[in-house]
Amino acid sequence: MQSPPNVAMFSTQAYDKQSFASHALYADIKVTSFDTPLTAKTVSLCEGFNTVCAFVNDKLDADILQQLYASGVRHVAMRCAGYNNVDIDYATKLGMAVSRVPAYSPEAVAEHALALIMTLNRKTHKAYNRVRDGNFDLNGLLGFTLHDKTVGVVGTGHIGAALVRLLSGFGCRILCFDPYPNDELKALGAEYTDLTTLFSTSHIISLHCPLNEESHHLINEQSLASMRDGVMLINTSRGGLIDSRAVINALKTHKLGYLGLDVYEMESELFFRDHSGEIIQDDVFERLATFHNVLITGHQGFFTIEALSQIAEVTLENMIGFNSGFAKPFANQATPASRFLVLPSLADT
Numbered sequence: 378m379q380s381p382p383n384v385a386m387f388s389t390q391a392y393d394k395q396s397f398a399s400h401a402l403y404a405d406i407k408v409t410s411f412d413t414p415l416t417a418k419t420v421s422l423c424e425g426f427n428t429v430c431a432f433v434n435d436k437l438d439a440d441i442l443q444q445l446y447a448s449g450v451r452h453v454a455m456r457c458a459g460y461n462n463v464d465i466d467y468a469t470k471l472g473m474a475v476s477r478v479p480a481y482s483p484e485a486v487a488e489h490a491l492a493l494i495m496t497l498n499r500k501t502h503k504a505y506n507r508v509r510d511g512n513f514d515l516n517g518l519l520g521f522t523l524h525d526k527t528v529g530v531v532g533t534g535h536i537g538a539a540l541v542r543l544l545s546g547f548g549c550r551i552l553c554f555d556p557y558p559n560d561e562l563k564a565l566g567a568e569y570t571d572l573t574t575l576f577s578t579s580h581i582i583s584l585h586c587p588l589n590e591e592s593h594h595l596i597n598e599q600s601l602a603s604m605r606d607g608v609m610l611i612n613t614s615r616g617g618l619i620d621s622r623a624v625i626n627a628l629k630t631h632k633l634g635y636l637g638l639d640v641y642e643m644e645s646e647l648f649f650r651d652h653s654g655e656i657i658q659d660d661v662f663e664r665l666a667t668f669h670n671v672l673i674t675g676h677q678g679f680f681t682i683e684a685l686s687q688i689a690e691v692t693l694e695n696m697i698g699f700n701s702g703f704a705k706p707f708a709n710q711a712t713p714a715s716r717f718l719v720l721p722s723l724a725d726t
């Protein structure tokens with residue numbers, strides 16, 4: 378049994394405060410919110426806390442974990458599913474617990490991926506502006522019928538599987554690549570294949586695998602060259618899956634016909650903040666944003682009422698669970714196994 382959770386929450390937005398504070402478990406936890414991200418410059422703020430609550434662009438490399446440990450932090454509670462920004466090996470070495478929210482609303486992200494596909498295809502964002510301007514010209518708004526098109530889904534975990542279920546309703550042919558095929562998706566008619574076939578055959582490719590050493594720059598000059606001309610690429614997973622410069626070249630040569638991004642390699646410098654009064658210094662991002670067939674959203678795939686509520690609930694349960702030695706089982710999951718990436722106290726039992 379550890380001392381009660383005393384939490385430093387980083388990258389906190391008004392909606393985080395609201396969703397956490399509206400949950401009953403919040404009353405049992407002391408939370409201090411910082412709107413700043415966790416970085417080498419801000420890690421000293423953690424002095425005196427035993428828990429850190431972090432988000433997708435907070436930095437949790439070996440140096441920062443070491444400093445957190447020295448300050449007394451014993452649990453990093455990620456309020457997201459992905460954990461590519463945490464040095465898990467180092468946390469394990471330190472014996473520092475790391476938890477996450479494995480599947481708060483896979484449908485929320487899958488629906489956002491579908492929204493990117495539909496918007497890029499039927500150009501509703503342009504139609505909206507045209508009609509408001511009194512311009513009813515259809516030239517430049519031509520789309521394609523999604524029915525019967527081949528969609529490649531890379532990674533069929535929680536989110537990829539939710540997208541496959543949605544796409545099957547559209548009558549698409551669905552090709553999947555994942556080291557662990559899902560029989561439920563096969564029963565829906567999805568076909569598992571190798572990555573080369575998926576890349577060369579699909580009209581639309583949507584990325585849903587985690588970012589790690591193996592998947593870094595999965596989309597690069599070579600893989601782009603193997604795709605169909607005019608392919609649509611969607612990334613709602615992590616920015617580092619795509620080599621942004623290679624993608625810019627592919628857009629310039631028309632190899633890529635459409636690009637939908639909810640994530641971007643260098644997003645930690647930009648996303649989740651208002652830069653509208655500044656000059657953005659990232660020339661790669663600015664070049665990407667100039668293409669008429671590129672649609673970028675600022676990491677909002679998770680951003681639904683239901684997902685925020687689930688994130689708050691599971692994160693708070695993780696904090697209390699860890700600090701009480703899991704005296705009470707979780708409300709919506711029997712064991713901590715899928716939530717805790719590193720759990721020193723249980724590993725010892």
Ligand code: NAI
Nearest residue numbers: 458459532533534535536537555585586587613614678679
């Ligand atoms: P998950 O862990 O349920 O599924 C990931 C799947 O990818 C697994 O089935 C795994 O076997 C597979 N996989 C691993 N390496 C692969 C590779 N090299 N190629 C193909 N498949 C591979 O994860 P979940 O919940 O579906 O999330 C997927 C990603 O979505 C997360 O890693 C996270 O980065 C991102 N995400 C984005 C959000 C947003 O707001 N845009 C919100 C939540 C997650």
